Amino acid sequence: xxxxxxxxxxxxSIPSNKVMETDHVLVFHDIQxxxxxxxxxxxxxxxxxxxxVTADDAGIMAEVIxxxxxTAEQLGIAESGYRVINNCGDDGGQVVHHIHFHVxxxxxxxxxxxxxxxxxxxxxxxxxxxxx
Numbered sequence: 001x002x003x004x005x006x007x008x009x010x011x012x013s014i015p016s017n018k019v020m021e022t023d024h025v026l027v028f029h030d031i032q033x034x035x036x037x038x039x040x041x042x043x044x045x046x047x048x049x050x051x052x053v054t055a056d057d058a059g060i061m062a063e064v065i066x067x068x069x070x071t072a073e074q075l076g077i078a079e080s081g082y083r084v085i086n087n088c089g090d091d092g093g094q095v096v097h098h099i100h101f102h103v104x105x106x107x108x109x110x111x112x113x114x115x116x117x118x119x120x121x122x123x124x125x126x127x128x129x130x131x132x
Contacts, residue, residue: 006098010044019074024060025067027103036106037075037082041067047099050088068103077105085112 008014009028016028019039030038043060047053053061072078082105087093 004046004096004098006042006096006100007046010042019071020067022063022067024063027067027071030102034102035083035104035109037077037104039071039075039103040100041071041103042098042100048097049094049099050086053099064099064101068101071103072105075103075105077103081105083109083112 005014009016010026016026019027019029021027024044025041026044027039027041030040041064043057043064045057045060047057047060068084069078072082082103085102085104086099087095087102
């Protein structure tokens with residue numbers, strides 16, 4: 001897609017600080033990091049959002065997920081923990097309409113939105129037992 005900033009990064013007309021690259025996936029550091037470690041994992045093929053993934057994209061998406069794991073390992077955050085975020089659509093906060101996954105870590109991350117997990121567990125009926 002000619003006006004997609006991520007497609008331009010893939011083709012090399014816009015530079016990026018690459019973490020890793022395969023035939024189908026590109027990983028690069030986010031230029032506006034939201035954590036000490038913040039990389040973006042994208043398929044090289046233009047797919048606008050998760051809503052646009054088809055069965056034909058299954059192999060590419062599997063490579064994207066493996067690249068997330070490899071990125072966490074390569075950037076040294078796999079053991080301590082990391083967060084993976086995909087924003088889908090305008091209400092989901094998607095700004096660049098080329099599917100991408102944020103890999104964040106390198107520090108203790110706060111809650112995303114709303115109630116924390118511990119609040120949700122406190123709200124469970126007693127019949128569920130202890131989950132923590």
